Amino acid sequence: MIKLTITCREATQITLQAEDRQVPLAERLSARLHQRVCSNCRRFARQVALMRQASARWRQYTDE
Numbered sequence: 001m002i003k004l005t006i007t008c009r010e011a012t013q014i015t016l017q018a019e020d021r022q023v024p025l026a027e028r029l030s031a032r033l034h035q036r037v038c039s040n041c042r043r044f045a046r047q048v049a050l051m052r053q054a055s056a057r058w059r060q061y062t063d064e
């Protein structure tokens with residue numbers, strides 16, 4: 001069941017937990033929908049994604 005209205009707090013938690021890949025698809029979709037209407041959370045999700053990319057690159061670099 002997809003919740004159409006979640007709070008910023010919930011959206012933030014889902015965004016952070018999504019890194020573990022344990023978050024159910026329905027919750028991810030809820031967060032996506034929330035981000036469509038909430039510019040704050042949209043910006044936050046983008047920053048998290050950038051940080052993840054940066055740390056993945058860093059990990060790759062240190063593995064070599």
Ligand SMILES: [Zn+2]
Binds near residue numbers: 007009011034040041
């Ligand atoms: Zn929000």
